[in-house]
Amino acid sequence: MFNRVRIGQAGLLGEVIRLQGEDATIQVYEDTIGLKLGEPVEDTGEPLQVELGPGLLGSLFDGVQRPLDVMSAQHGAWLKRGISVPALPRDRHWEFTPFVKPGDKVCGGDSLGVVQETQRLQHHILVPPGISGVIKTIDKGNFTVTDTVAEFDTGESLTMLQKWPVRQPRPVRQRRPPTVPFITGQRVLDTLFPIASGGTVIIPGGFGTGKTVVEQALAKYAQAQVIIYIGCGERGNEIADVLAEFPQLTDPETGHPLMERTILIVNTSNMPVAAREASIYTGITIAEYYRDMGYAVAVMADSLSRWAEAIREISARMEEMPGEEGYPTYLPTKLAGFYERSGRVQCLGSEDREGVVTIVSAISPPGGDFSEPVTQSAMQMAGGLWALDADLAHRRHFPAINWKQSFSLYIAGLDSWFRQEVAADWPTLRENLASLLQKEEEIQEVAQLVGSDALPEQERLTLAIGRFVREEYLRQNAFSETDGTCPLEKQYWMLKAFFQFLQYCENGLTKGKSLEELLDSPIKHELARIKDTAIETSVHQAKALIETMQHEG
Secondary structure, rough: OEEEEOOOOOEEEEEEEEEOOOOEEEOOOHHHOOOOOOOOOEEEEOOOEEOOOOOOOOEEEEOOOOOOHHHHHHHHOOOOOOOOOOOOOOOEEEEEEEEEOOEEEEEEOOOOEEOOOOOOOOEEHHHHHOEEEEEEEEEEEOOOOOEEEEEEEOOOOEOEEOOOOOOOOOOOEEEEEEOOOOOOOOOOHHHHOOOOOOOOOEOOOOOOOOOOOOOHHHHHHHHOOOEEEEOOOOOOHHHHHHOOOOOEEEOOOOOOOOHHEEEEEEEEOOOOHHHHHHHHHHHHHHHHHHHHHEEEEEEEEHHHHHHHHHHHHHHHOOOEOOOOOOHHHHHHHHHOOOOHEEEHHHHHHHHEEEEEEEEEEOOOOHHHHHHOOHHHHHHHOOOOOEEOOOOEEEEEEOOOOOOOOEEEEHHHHHHHHHHHHOOOOHHHHHHHHHHHHHHHHHHHHHHHHHHHHHHHHHHHHHHHHHHHHHHHHHHOOOOOOOOOOOOHHHHHHHHHHHHHHHHHHHHHHOOOOOHHHHHHHHHHHHHHHHHOHHHHHHHHHHHHHHHHHHHHH
């Protein structure tokens, strides 16, 4: 089962998906037009594997890790069937610096040395899991990925290249609890619905709600050292936009192209479904490899709906019993197996290294209906839901996160970290924000019946402040240099200043001031400008406004 095979004179790549008696059912990754009876089928003797080693970062692969940019350069834009190109270049040399010396005992997961893969990231050459021994020889210098860099006393040699079957999770020493947040730089996510580093979250949304823009913002600003972007079953023009935009994005920390820490795995909707189904496993296996080096990896899967549709199509071809809406009954099991490969772990090996894989998966429910099977199954498995709302998107509210439908199951475990690292009253501010949005919605329902002018001044104030917070705090400009990302310190002081303004207005009402006068205060206009202020000065500006309101109030 799941062995790779070569089919016909063209050498088409396929995968065994069912064995029944002496018959094998094979799903081919390429177009099978012209295949004839009697053509040979060759078993490669191994499952679908990915090549792991220096040279992965900045690469563009298809669902079975064929380098599309290399294939295009060699064979033109219209790729022929049966092309076989190594995922990692065999002629490129890397400067290897060893960490161990002859006589040292090493085991699976230990780092033999490093290669400077990009200006920012060192690539650790790891001992493959399940292998251990005493180093007999190890060399420093320039090597290709297939050259021997070390040799055990048993005579076994090690290169910088290793292979791993994509459907088998890479082992770890120990899993750690989700007590550290995955900082995204998006205020609505970090404040109201934070997820844990090593956690899982789904982003369901209909057409045009901004799933791809959210994932690009996370790829650019989230606290991850390596980004794996999986374009699974998306339309070719969307993938073309991603390929055009990602190389233009700049890493805000280094100023270098974001592609230096990004790996793109694309499998468009017109490509065979088996390769689409495999693309998710290819991406998560590469993510686990960089996790084992001790890095924080974020996997952007766009989208799980197309992946589930590929599973449904394969299941139908095998005439399996369908479940709801034609999806196989084992769809939740497949989703659970994928999500279980996330986590914050103590890496394999004798060293104390911590690695993280965080999964952010977009879902495209037909018609934006969240009750369909893929969304419902994913909601049961994932630890967070960032629901996108078409109405907010049409009002140009970005991120179009519906704060009434979204949730996070990690909040209780993360509160301790926020208290220690940000502020002791951070959880209280978050609860106050959620309560304010809830009260605004309840009052808004009454206002639609009787009109806002008929409401008491306190309720009109709640409506005004709720709208102000939604527009100036929850909404962000993804294309702004100052507002594209917002660190936690700035989020905290912005929110604290907004609630101080609410207190300032309530005190003014008790002193006889009119609501219109309070809402037209210069303080409100200064608060609205904080989000567009440089990070270095925004905190001081917020503190100064708080002091002013406390003095005047």
